[in-house]
Amino acid sequence: MLKRFLNFVELRTKITSVFAFLTALAYLFYRKQPVNWKLTLLFFGAMLLFDLTATAINNYEGAKSAGETLPFRRSTAKAMIYLLFAVSTALGLTLAFLTDAAVLLFGGLCFLFGLLYSWGPLPLSHQPLGELFSGVFYGLFIPFLLLYINMPAGTFFTFAFDFQTIHLDVNLFPVVSLVLLSVLPACATANIMLANNLCDLEKDIQVKRYTLPYYLGKNALPVFAGLYYLSYLSVILMVLLKILPSVCLLTLLTIVPIRNHIDRFRKKQRKEETFVLSVQNYVILVGTNSLLIFVGGFLS
Numbered sequence: 001m002l003k004r005f006l007n008f009v010e011l012r013t014k015i016t017s018v019f020a021f022l023t024a025l026a027y028l029f030y031r032k033q034p035v036n037w038k039l040t041l042l043f044f045g046a047m048l049l050f051d052l053t054a055t056a057i058n059n060y061e062g063a064k065s066a067g068e069t070l071p072f073r074r075s076t077a078k079a080m081i082y083l084l085f086a087v088s089t090a091l092g093l094t095l096a097f098l099t100d101a102a103v104l105l106f107g108g109l110c111f112l113f114g115l116l117y118s119w120g121p122l123p124l125s126h127q128p129l130g131e132l133f134s135g136v137f138y139g140l141f142i143p144f145l146l147l148y149i150n151m152p153a154g155t156f157f158t159f160a161f162d163f164q165t166i167h168l169d170v171n172l173f174p175v176v177s178l179v180l181l182s183v184l185p186a187c188a189t190a191n192i193m194l195a196n197n198l199c200d201l202e203k204d205i206q207v208k209r210y211t212l213p214y215y216l217g218k219n220a221l222p223v224f225a226g227l228y229y230l231s232y233l234s235v236i237l238m239v240l241l242k243i244l245p246s247v248c249l250l251t252l253l254t255i256v257p258i259r260n261h262i263d264r265f266r267k268k269q270r271k272e273e274t275f276v277l278s279v280q281n282y283v284i285l286v287g288t289n290s291l292l293i294f295v296g297g298f299l300s
Contacts, residue, residue, distance in 0.1 A: 004071035005080070008059060009052040015279070016138045016192065017051045019286045020185040024143035026293035027181060028150055030245060030300065039149045042095045046107070047142060049088035050114055056081045058118035058125065099149055102159065106145055113137045128212040130197070131190040139186025144178055177243045183234035184289055187227040188282040194224055195278035199271040225262045231285060245296025251289045258285060 006012075021044060028035055060070065060077055070077050092111065096104035113133055117124045124130050148156060156174050160167045197204065197211040198220055204211055213220040235251050238244040261277040268274050 008056055008071045010055045014051055015282060016189045017047055017142060020138055020142040023185055023290045024146040026290045030293050030297040033151055035150055042091055043146060046088050046091035049084055053084040053088055054114035054117055061118050110137055110141050126209045128215050131193045131212050134193050135186035135190035138189040140182040143182050180234050180238050184231040185286050187231045188285050191224055191227050192278045192282055195275050198269045199275045221266050228258055247296045248292045250292055254284050254288050
């Protein structure tokens, strides 16, 4: 039962949310920012459970449209989805109650994206914007929310309103730092989806599912490579701006296995053989950078 459940929610694929979480946690450690573990664990629970919910919905809808079988009866699978959604929502609302409206707003947007990704008349995963949305919501929103609930109020912005005016002050450098910090996990996440869509391109076209590779054509593979190189540029820029410690430049050494994987994927896009390279690239790139940020915290 447990094994079938874990396969249904694909727990092994949750690296995109967990590693983005670890990147932000490492950054807090490097900045010597005390962590509110109560809020952080609430956020982690809501994040992970809703990620499982979104995957379960995706598998449920995918099996439904393809006429495939699920590990459970459909009624059981649906009940599991409802339970995961209810618990993750309860944790998210509790977190928002203990913090502020910004957490409710941005957390709500994450939940909305997760639902629309594979559910509804026109799921985001069936459109050419799937890579962009997955990169932004996993790579940017997860680090932002974790940093927001742990850093001093007003670090990123201050917001006030009354019946006559709305006042918003944005602190530019912290926001730029956040965006740069998110480039690496966002690009690596987008490439997992891009690799998946490249491998499924012919099958997707047959069922009238037109994803980003359909529109990019022969440019899809250069985009795949370019997103990794953009990640390395972001690391260099963050070190130059002193957002990250200089030890993070060691992340550049991972370009050796990453380039090897890019070359292998360029030669063959097969779901059973080469899709896993994008997942391995994510672990190598984001995992290494997160670890080096932690090391920078020890050295500083």
